[in-house]
Amino acid sequence: MANSSLATQSQVETTTFDELESNVQSYARSFPVVFNTAEGAYLFDENGNRYIDFLAGAGSLNYGHNNAHLRSRLIEYISNCGITHSLDMHTTAKEAFLTTFNDNILAPRGLEYVVQFTGPTGTNAVEAALKLARNIKQRHNIIAFTNGFHGVSIGAMAATGNSHHRGAAGLPLTGVTHMPFCNYFGDELDTIAYLERMLDDPSSGIDHPAAAIVETVQGEGGLNVATPRWLRALERVCRKHDMLLIVDDIQAGCGRTGTFFSFEPSGIKPDIVTLSKSLSGYGIPFAVTIFRPDLDCWKPGEHNGTFRGNNHAFVTATAALERYWGNRDFETEIADKARLIGDALAAIAKDYPDDVIAPRGRGIMQGLTCHSGRLARDIVRRCFRAGLVIETSGSEDEVVKCLPPLVTPNDTLNAALDILGESTRAAIAAYKPD
Amino acid sequence: MANSSLATQSQVETTTFDELESNVQSYARSFPVVFNTAEGAYLFDENGNRYIDFLAGAGSLNYGHNNAHLRSRLIEYISNCGITHSLDMHTTAKEAFLTTFNDNILAPRGLEYVVQFTGPTGTNAVEAALKLARNIKQRHNIIAFTNGFHGVSIGAMAATGNSHHRGAAGLPLTGVTHMPFCNYFGDELDTIAYLERMLDDPSSGIDHPAAAIVETVQGEGGLNVATPRWLRALERVCRKHDMLLIVDDIQAGCGRTGTFFSFEPSGIKPDIVTLSKSLSGYGIPFAVTIFRPDLDCWKPGEHNGTFRGNNHAFVTATAALERYWGNRDFETEIADKARLIGDALAAIAKDYPDDVIAPRGRGIMQGLTCHSGRLARDIVRRCFRAGLVIETSGSEDEVVKCLPPLVTPNDTLNAALDILGESTRAAIAAYKPD
Amino acid sequence: MANSSLATQSQVETTTFDELESNVQSYARSFPVVFNTAEGAYLFDENGNRYIDFLAGAGSLNYGHNNAHLRSRLIEYISNCGITHSLDMHTTAKEAFLTTFNDNILAPRGLEYVVQFTGPTGTNAVEAALKLARNIKQRHNIIAFTNGFHGVSIGAMAATGNSHHRGAAGLPLTGVTHMPFCNYFGDELDTIAYLERMLDDPSSGIDHPAAAIVETVQGEGGLNVATPRWLRALERVCRKHDMLLIVDDIQAGCGRTGTFFSFEPSGIKPDIVTLSKSLSGYGIPFAVTIFRPDLDCWKPGEHNGTFRGNNHAFVTATAALERYWGNRDFETEIADKARLIGDALAAIAKDYPDDVIAPRGRGIMQGLTCHSGRLARDIVRRCFRAGLVIETSGSEDEVVKCLPPLVTPNDTLNAALDILGESTRAAIAAYKPD
């Protein structure tokens, strides 16, 4: 397991990174070791130290690191010289993915969508979604929500709330109006009623939007959960005002909240959905934008990108869909683990006032919101020293976010939650509010 | 080899794609078969038909499909549970890449750059480059060039000339002034002198730019070549006007034009360079933005992205750098093949007037500019029927573009060029100008 | 007085306008006669019909049409060949205006401002204010409020809420975030607390604003009144977030609400104030942007305009300041008339439920908010037939707006309010809600 000499080691070991990599690196600062191998819920550094991974590629490793089932399929594909890079040409691997995605995901849920293979990053899927919506409706404005995170390319970043990222744009971000998310202003304000008032009023200054884009649980934004009722109200407002509803399911989708799509419990039917992160299932870059067939107004190649035919991802994604989504068992497993995590977080928090520490989130996307970013950062620092990789989120980094692989065994979950509990108590004990 | 019943087959075989994939697909329309495996310069469809690949992932497969040297390293890495997805954390695989990139590429060329791992797509690397330039100079304007292609996310697309892509933006693209590329207006206009006049004149309406972004050979734009002299003049204007010089080497870099960086023959020293496409060497998504260390003003995580730590790409990229770029032999090989291709294209063109068909390009990024897009499209259609995958580029699709893997054996090159020659002659014979 | 044959007459008389003037004309449609002369609160058409003017140049004629005191000074100035047009050069007339404005307005109110003579339109004064704020703070974002109206040139229109005007922009309006005005969402929402929450939250998506621009009473927006308490809270938020506070006093200023500046009762000290409309006092184009001397970061001529030295306006403005603002008597008069109007409106409304008709406004900027724009338009139509020129405002044209000259004698006010009362009752009687 990790030990206290890590800091010293890293000063020696990270010279290459210090000299040759840009200052833009960020997670590397929280975890100043050099990782080497990984399996399931575990990371191993180059000295063989083992860490439990409660970050999981920021939600990209729902099936764990190097999932054996997927790995064997990937190795087999590569060994057989399966085509790796195919632009947007037809391939056997893509066909298998499309068929499996339709059979195991779309059809059972009564969803009829076509699939656009965008460049294999979440931000690219969002760019495609926003373009499509604007072109269909011939309007430039998009509604996004406070604390939403949708990527950092200029089009997607306009919909991202975070000023740290926005400030780097270098030019004003346009085409998006930011509205309050569910419960943003506490009980005082029905935020959908407010949105509706602004849209109903022809002199509000809000240009008629082409669409609204929303995360049902805001991952980077601090595990803020949209209630099913709020989502349904949002869908109603979109219909009333002839706006498309886009769900950005890049972090919350692929089972993270308990169902394949995070919006399933609410019963809404988004017009456009973006998926990425855990879609390939193996941490391999992959992203799609899916939408109602009647919205498919793209002309050939209008939105393109070199790596939109990443067959390794098709292979592992297909394997994951077959392995985990052929029936509803996996959803039951996730629900059980989500309960385990929720109970543990509640137990940690129960000894403290709500404004010091409180549980937050949904599914296996839960955490602890802390009195301050300083407190949260101290907790994760202590966790790492005890062998747990975990990160903060939220506009002030004030939320400790548990994002383990969905397949993490219960004993590993418990071990990690123990570390989190101890670290939290120690951090609170040492904490002096400003 | 391919046969004439392909069209019929595809009608049956592509049903899945027709039903489940968006209309945005583009190359799939030119090559209506389902590809399955690939090796070196060859593609194989699901019926076992073989095609020579003169498209090579739009320049992403410089070392050929599933290059054996890289493949074994990748399989070994995966088999050993090497970490696949690592966000921007330090990993052994990343360290090896950084060291090899520095030792085999940067240091021997006297270039001192730091490496930013952006999201693994070219457009993301461009977004990062433009942001960085704007932030360093605190100015919003960027000079881009006619027929330039830099991606289709909103920030990068503003610098892209193509109206087919721009038209899909859904909102005005801002922050970029488009200036004429080398030889854009024939002999009449010294386009750098024109640019300089516009920048010198405080009332030209061109806001003082933060940077200029340029491809030394415009791949998508139609194989337009910037002369070394023009590039040096551009560099001089950038220095004079306190602008950064960004070379987008996504398509022309990684050896495509004969040297690792396409700008080497010109002697210029760009401030920022973007690389992607063939950087991983295996068709795996990968992109970096590299720049002078003193420009590294990024704050931690300011520009981020889930897949910026794609270790499979680090592994294959390192293997490619070791295999091909440890000495100058590969450059000699490329030069020889470039000559072979150039001679063949000249031979094809010599029987026709320049305005019907004429050679174009540099290195292994050459082709034939045709009287019209219609003629060029007919040539590539005939090529495909004869078993050669090749595409057009240029603002009117009027340039047939030869982008074979750099490692294609000479006899395969000759076979392909024979097909191209025959197809060209047949297409011209059948061609009736409007 | 006006008679019922007006409609018929106008069909003959307005041929010239129909043929030679653009469809953009708007008030002319409500009042289809040809006006010829005017004096005090009266308009006369070319047939000698007399109308009471409760529109008063949309608030530009606070001292009445062709005010005799001002007229004699203007004629004298013109007769003596006083310079008419002087760009921004020093003139005797400008000097007199500056001195009088300082002595009679600024100094007695403890306000220290410098005066920028912008182009002589309100929208130009707003453009100057927004530029100045953005340049001082080096930020692009500006907070404006729902239902605000600040002009229709592109810079000012971005801050205007009305979609009828915004829709004509022809390109997206940028650089402004629209926030809810005082009482915008009823009792449910403390709109300043909401604004503060959005500004405090670094991930709200609201870029740090350079300034907020606000009308204390929204004239075009429907006579919405900002309470003194709300204005003070807004000022506090601006100070806390290092934002400038701009009061657009173009319609509400120059005595319209009872004090020279509309914000005086609230005790706030805006950083920048725009004035126009009644500033010349004679209906002559004139506008200024005034601001704290330490904010005067303009370089010579940075914001210019041909008619920023309109000496006729300087002359009449000086005369008005001398005649009406040398002491506090005029403020008392306005208060008396405001009470008269308020009482009359209350009397009209008292027989109807609040959602049919209700009083609204402050000072001599009061009116009746109606159940619908259709009802309001019927009221003003009936008023015109009875000899009263009056207009609607509000996002649905649902507010009948009384904007008589401040100097209108009480008996004229009473006569007009009688017409308004009768017309209202008749319109309500004839009204069938949808």
Added chain:
Amino acid sequence: MANSSLATQSQVETTTFDELESNVQSYARSFPVVFNTAEGAYLFDENGNRYIDFLAGAGSLNYGHNNAHLRSRLIEYISNCGITHSLDMHTTAKEAFLTTFNDNILAPRGLEYVVQFTGPTGTNAVEAALKLARNIKQRHNIIAFTNGFHGVSIGAMAATGNSHHRGAAGLPLTGVTHMPFCNYFGDELDTIAYLERMLDDPSSGIDHPAAAIVETVQGEGGLNVATPRWLRALERVCRKHDMLLIVDDIQAGCGRTGTFFSFEPSGIKPDIVTLSKSLSGYGIPFAVTIFRPDLDCWKPGEHNGTFRGNNHAFVTATAALERYWGNRDFETEIADKARLIGDALAAIAKDYPDDVIAPRGRGIMQGLTCHSGRLARDIVRRCFRAGLVIETSGSEDEVVKCLPPLVTPNDTLNAALDILGESTRAAIAAYKPD
């Protein structure tokens, strides 16, 4: 006449302006006296010093200061309580203007236009023109030209080339592509052929424009003259590419170049024309945007403004049109005076190399382009000391611009040109190039 003690006097006299007026003042710095009265081509300061006015309100006083014919009509109108301010309602004075404008200007020239009364400033007329063009064509891009000046409100400023003004915008100016004006790049470049190449090329990066906006003689830009042939070529390109042609005739129109519209000699028929400056004839704020009736797609009030019904301006404008434009005599007079001025400037310049001083311009919009802004500013400084008010223009202030009233008697012109000649010779003698 002016004397050498002016500087001293001004230090005393301008205290009021120093203390109470913003630093944005610009002409006041060149002419540090306080002007009081004016008549014809003469200005008088408060000490009775007389100056010949070769600035003439930057072209707003084509008929001289306080033209007696217009003055009597204006005084008569005011004395009779003619309505002063009428929003966009019909008035007798407006009807007279419309009729006279049609009878004396449009009809004789075979032009069929409708008149939009915009806010009474040039920049507002330009804003209206750009909006209209964008709405008609449903495209955001506009072509403007290097060194063009169209105003400083955000919409118009985007089309203005001058970086001094653009730099004050506070946010990026969008929606305009700046192209080279006639002879911008000397003989080397046919600038219309270049524009056409950019528009023909679907990958130039120039979005399909809604319109081009052009001055036939660039007043602020340095008296750059578009040749009739160039204008016709521009018109042809606009027709070919379905773009509207807007002539901004604000400075060059109303007779300044010898004909009422500056474009008459070229034979082009613009779709939209903006007029302001000398349109009222008396220096009173007035502006119109006129366009083909079939382009009149405005909805009522879409573009509005408080002072769009400035009846004083209607009265003086009508008087000017009657007095000067009832027949072609005035055009002959202007031509004679233009010749006188041209000959005098040629005589001044003939003793010096072209790069020291050279004549420039057309009609009574001529001047001397100097080796540098420093030389030009020294010339105008010396002129002012000798009693001549004259200014520079051009991107480096390098052009001394003669803009006397068109009605200036020949002996006054000669006296002024003598001062200019002497000042020029003295300035050149004292000039040391950098």
